[in-house]
Amino acid sequence: MSRKLLLHILFLICTSVAAQQNADFNLDFENVKTPQKLPANWMQWGTGYQVITDSSHKFEGARSVLMKAPEDIKPGTFGCVASTLPAIYEGSEIELKGYLKFENVVGSVGLMLRIDGNSGPLQFENMQSQGIQGTQDWTQYSIKLPYSSNATKIHVGALLVGKGVVWVDHFEIFIDGKPLAQAPGRKPAAALLDKEFDGGSGFTISKLSPTQIDDLTNLGMLWGFLKYHHPAVANGDYNWDYELFRILPKIMANISATEKQRIIHQWITKLGPVKTTSKQFDESTAVLKPQLDWLKKAGFGKEVETLLDSIQHASRKDTGYYIALQSGVGNPDFQNENAYGQMSYQDAGMRLLGLFRYWNMIEYFFPYKPLIKEDWHAALREFVPKFAEAGDETSYKLATLELITRVKDTHANVYNQSPSLDKYFGSRYSAAQLSFVENKPIVTDFFNASLSKQSGLEIGDVIEEVNGKKLGDIIKTQLRYTPGSNMSTRLKNLAPNMLRTNDSLLTIRIKRGTKTMNLKVPVYGQEQVNLYANYNKKDTCFKLLQPDIAYLFPGKYKNSYLPKILPEISKTKGLIIDMRCYPSEFMVFTFAPYLLPEARAFVKFTTGSVQSPGLFTFTPVLRTGANNPDYYKGKVVLIVNETTLSQAEYTSMAFSTAPNITIIGSTTAAADGNVSPIVLPGNIRTGISGIGVYYPDGRETQQVGIVPNVEVKPTIAGIQAGRDELLEKAVQILGAK
Incomplete structure (x- = not known):
């Protein structure tokens, strides 16, 4: 049978399947085979929340879906009802509409739409950024996303994060404005018809010459x-x-x-x-x-x-x-x-x-x-x-x-x-968080505070040996498998792997002050040791350190806070921006203009070419800010270090154009540019910096990072004393008492 004829037959099949399945997607939740269970074709995502069919509250028809938070909400849990549809439609934009009714929500609620391809998720939106909460009677909400030609699955649903109860009803899906039942079927690429090696390549080989x-x-x-x-x-x-x-x-x-x-x-x-x-x-x-x-x-x-x-x-x-x-x-x-x-x-x-x-x-x-x-x-x-x-x-x-x-x-x-990599490096972790200070791994925090005493370790302890292996040998072995743009970042990425094992204990030799001692340190699974527990760890995004010194932490910042924050900053003579984090919202064109008297160039990019693979050319320079006589005229200190990564570096580039700014700290993670995801056989998920990011004069940022005007690094003595030496230096530069 010819390839063209196969294509034609599959196209007809997909068109008829689309028409047939529209009636079976159960977007109104009316098809319920077992009372209280979820409607047909729907499933629960997330854990810990009650997600069931409900007939007491509905927008129309006889049923809706109820999502209710538990009394004790554990970290990382959420409630979600979801359904998966085949992406067999032709179009460029997809829209999900649905009705929500909710009571006493503290957190966020919204619709969920995710488009997947063979390589994984392509587009995703769950309305969390809108911060919808409180109490609201039946209201229709909508999400629109690009609908890629290489989409294979459409996931639709609704999400509850935090406290409260939500009812969901009457979903609708549109492709380019047309209801799903009217959307044309997609003609599949010929590559999809080739099934010869679906069971594997069949290729084997011994040692190569x-x-x-x-x-x-x-x-x-x-x-x-x-x-x-x-x-x-x-x-x-x-x-x-x-x-x-x-x-x-x-x-x-x-x-x-x-x-x-x-x-x-x-x-x-x-x-x-x-x-x-x-x-x-x-x-x-x-x-x-x-x-x-x-x-x-x-x-x-x-x-x-x-x-x-x-x-x-x-x-x-x-x-x-x-x-x-x-x-x-x-x-x-x-x-x-x-x-x-x-x-x-x-x-x-x-x-x-x-x-x-x-x-x-x-x-x-x-x-x-x-x-x-x-x-x-x-x-x-x-x-x-x-x-x-x-x-x-x-x-x-x-x-x-x-x-x-x-x-x-x-x-x-x-x-x-990856269970296999976890087993190789060790599937169990110490509760202690390490950082390299003065080129030595130091305990700087704990991933689980309740386990800190059981560990026997204290903040400021210097790790010298692990299970009889010297520090230099461990680093040499681990660096082979530790990516990063520069050595400081690679050491940061390596640090969590130093205290891993498949056993129940680690034997660690440490130096505490002038004493050297050996400890038997317990280790735990990732359900007890959250390696991201200290990510963006601050109590607030803004405070006054002194009456005339303001402190901003972008890791907790929201653009909606600007009307309240800016008047307070304006009263000060100095501003500290602590970029040892990842900004929680994009600040380049919202907060940065407040620091600038006029529009200033801060970046230009290189992009590749599909027509000439391997070719990269510069884009025009990009500016932020506008004529602004009311810009902030006080001194600004920007704190950076190896945790300043990607968007944090990009934001720092914009801030660095401000007058009277001093950048202090150490070289950043040195990886700027939007990430391009990559999937490899074995479902290995990776990625690369997908565009080149340069200063307007053409200077590199990749592997270089944001270079501080004043280098300041933590010391072992400072860690042991519980000091933040970079913040102290920032206050000193601002001339505070």
Whole structure:
């Protein structure tokens, strides 16, 4: 059966399924098979809350859904009723409408809409930022989100966070303003019809020879080049993962170099001819240029090189099946990438796919590739045997984490939990939080205050050995798997892993003052040790330290607080902005203008190109502020350190243009730019800084960070005395008594 006929048949099936399932989605909650249980096709997300069908309160019909908070609300719990629909509709915008009635809500309530693709969540909104609470009779609410062409699932629902009770009723979904029943069905890409390797690649391999390593290295680069350059692949005409699985055994067979060239030529020719263009990018505006010299050095042969030359100069659209640029920002959107969450880790083809997918994403769409400061092509050759021979889950995921670490980007890490990695590093944690002070790991806080006494550790203790291993050996081993843009950030990321184990106790040698002692320290699971317990840990966003010194903590800040905060700040002679946090709201165009007498340039970006993969060009400079004679005329001190990351760094760049500002502290996390999520086989969730962020004069921020005017770092003595030496220095600079 031809590919076109299959497409036509599947299109008709999807259209009829859409019409059939509209009647079964049960968006009005009326179909209930068992009283009190949730309506058909609905489920409970979250834990600890009562979520049931209710007939005593309803907007229309006979039933609604009730969500009620428990008396004792545990951290991280919430109530949510949700349903999942197939994303089989054509359109560009989706809207969810629903009616809510609520009583005595303290926290937030709202609708929930999430759009997923093969790679994971694409768009999400739950109305929490609106802070809807209190008591309200039946009211219709609405959420609108972009509806991506690579969406696979639509999740709809309602959410209660905090105290209170909520009733939900009468949901409606619209695609481009049309009710779901009237939305046209989507024509699937041909890549979705290829099912040959749904059960795995079937590719196995033993220890590699040097020639095989070279062949796989060249194949990985060629596969990625075609993925992002050939129009047929960009159109979604081929499942490019499965094309790799088809070519792998042929290239790895014991055949001559001439025969391999013939197979590659045949493989590329199958994709069809391309239309070339004479249009070239403007080299004068290029910050990074495509590096494709290797095409003529890989030994593919003259015929293949001729084909590749035409593909290099092919006319391409500005979006593709596997890659697009996020609207309004320009960071890469790696779409339609299968997570292969149920892959077999003995599948060498899947493991090599993980390597090739990630390597090529970095090769063509990482704005800071030169800052890797090593030969990225040589890195591919180095990692080919590591991935090919990693025959179990732990080895494969460690190889992936090591590769991610080599990118030197604080935004690049393994985001999702992995039992195999937890077992490798230790699934149980000490309650003590470590930080590197004076290049030594020091206890600076506790993740669980109630367990602090049981630990035997005290704030200010210096860790010297763990389970008989010296500090230097531990750091050397851990750094191999600890990503970060600079060493201070890598040490910050490494610190929580130093006190991990699969046992019930750790033997730790510490130095406390002038004494050295050994301790048996208990460890706990993550249900007792919340590693994020001290994240943005402050009691308020604003206070007066002294009558004439104001203190602002952006980690708790809300733009809605401005009318109350600004008059108080205006009365002071000095303002301290403590950016040792992540801003809870975007402040660049709300608070920053208050510090500026006029509009000032603070940043410019580089963005990549789908039409010319590997090309990055500067955007115009961006300004914040406006003519403002009433700007803040007092002194400003901005505090930063390695916890100042991403949006915090971006915000600091805007603030740094203010007159009379002094930046104190230490170098920041040095990873700026919107994050582009990446998913790799085995459902490994990672990402990269997706756009380049530079000062208006072209100076780097990546790996450099926000460099303070006055370097101030905590000392061991200061930690032991319970002092905040950076805050003390800020007050001193402002000239306070």
